[in-house]
Amino acid sequence: MKNMSTDGLKPFFEPRSVAIIGASRIPGKGGYNIIENLLRLKYPGKIYPVNPRAEQILGLTVYPDITHIPETPELVLIILPPPQVLQAFQECIAIGVKAVIIESAGFGEMDEAGADIQERIVLLARQSGVRVMGPNSVGTLNPSANFDSSLGRLNETFLPRDDIQSGTVAFIGQTGLFTGVYLPLINREIGISIIACLGNKCDVDESDMLEYAGKDPRTKVIAMYLESIRNGRRFLELSRDIFKGKPIIVIKAAVTENGAGASVSHTGSIAGEDRVYDTAFRQAGIIRVSGFSQLWDIAKAFVHLPIPAGNRVGIINLSGSGCVTAVDACVRNGLNIAE
Structure with missing residues (x-):
């Protein structure tokens, strides 16, 4: 298929x-x-x-x-x-x-x-x-269509709003957290174009959804949680095309032996070699993050700030130590510090 x-x-x-x-x-x-x-x-x-x-x-x-x-x-x-x-x-x-x-x-x-x-x-x-x-x-969510197929209950205690706010970030992954406990946070602070929980991926997978989000005019940023990638070549080829216009941020979980074992019982996924993912993601322009807090921070930055034209950075800080740690972080991530 x-x-x-x-x-x-x-x-x-x-x-x-x-x-x-x-x-x-x-x-x-x-x-x-x-x-x-x-x-x-x-x-x-x-x-x-x-x-x-x-x-x-x-x-x-x-x-x-x-x-x-x-x-x-x-x-x-x-x-x-x-x-x-x-x-x-x-x-x-x-x-x-x-x-x-x-x-x-x-x-x-x-x-x-x-x-x-x-x-x-x-x-x-x-x-x-x-x-x-x-x-x-656990289903899908599309605020612009007033459509929610997720299993979680949108009551006034869990999400104290009359509706869910439409935004520009697509949340895609093998997790129910996007429509679960994290929904109030991403609804309030980031904004949602679509959410898709892929589950066991017997058909629709991360590459299908990446392509769909890449074509979706409402989506400006793509945030993903993945435990495995079914077709690595297709996923990376799509990423190379899409990231030029839409940032792609990915949590690639199941990176340890124990985590990979937990992934099998969670979604039936078989995790791959982590170092291979790291290199491939970097070459494809994918921003890899280690956890959900980083995912939220980077997604919010792309929502509220323009995409930088280049990789040159100027640093202004009241603290000398703040400047030093910022320089270290920039250099580690391949950014050039203005002289």
């Missing part, structure tokens, strides 16, 4: 209709939170909850299965136990769905049985042309 046009990724962020297979009547459950979030954000599209044991959720008509929905939804979210996901995915294919986010966990990151189901989903997706984000994804 690699690699389709990035036009096929638009429904993940701007769907005109969305179905939630595994919709729930229980507040706090993912299948409830998604519906509540969409209503709270005043999502303008059609919402189709699917649950054979419910008739209404938050005032919306609930359908027993996806085949009873009066139209083919542009995006389907699946939140079911892994053994039920395969059948739901097959039903999506049968009615012509083109984009699916599998938000259930328990697949390639869990055990052999889960990995087998994931491989069968991959095969079906390749045969049908359906684009799949996940499994083990």
Whole structure:
């Protein structure tokens, strides 16, 4: 299936209709939170909850299965136990769905049985042309479209605002933190163009999303958290083209033996040699950072300041030690100090 046009990724962020297979009547459950979030954000599209044991959720008509929905939804979210996901995915294919986010966990990151189901989903997706984000994804967010497919609950305690503010930074990665505990911070201090949680990357991967964000006119900065890179050559080629107009900031995690082991159980990723990533990123113009605090600081700098025309730096500081440490930091990072 690699690699389709990035036009096929638009429904993940701007769907005109969305179905939630595994919709729930229980507040706090993912299948409830998604519906509540969409209503709270005043999502303008059609919402189709699917649950054979419910008739209404938050005032919306609930359908027993996806085949009873009066139209083919542009995006389907699946939140079911892994053994039920395969059948739901097959039903999506049968009615012509083109984009699916599998938000259930328990697949390639869990055990052999889960990995087998994931491989069968991959095969079906390749045969049908359906684009799949996940499994083990927590969804997507696009403030400009008032669209949120993430599992987290946007209540007044967690995010005390009437809505999420549209911005210019795309947050992409194998983590739910962007739509989770870090969402209030990046919403308030940085601004969001899109957020995508890739999960296990059975289809849509970091290169697909890098290309999509590179073409997205609202996105000016790209911030990523990655535990692995599926196609290094494609990722680096895209980065070389994109970084000329949009800075790319990356946390590459799973850099130690223990971290790599944790990555396998987190998203089923196999980490590569860290020194190779370091060199390749530098050559491709990618800004590599070691943690989230650096990611926020650099993203904020690019949002609020113009991109420098060159690498010459002047330093003004009240403290001599401040000047010395600033000079050291500049030299270590290849910047030239003005004489």
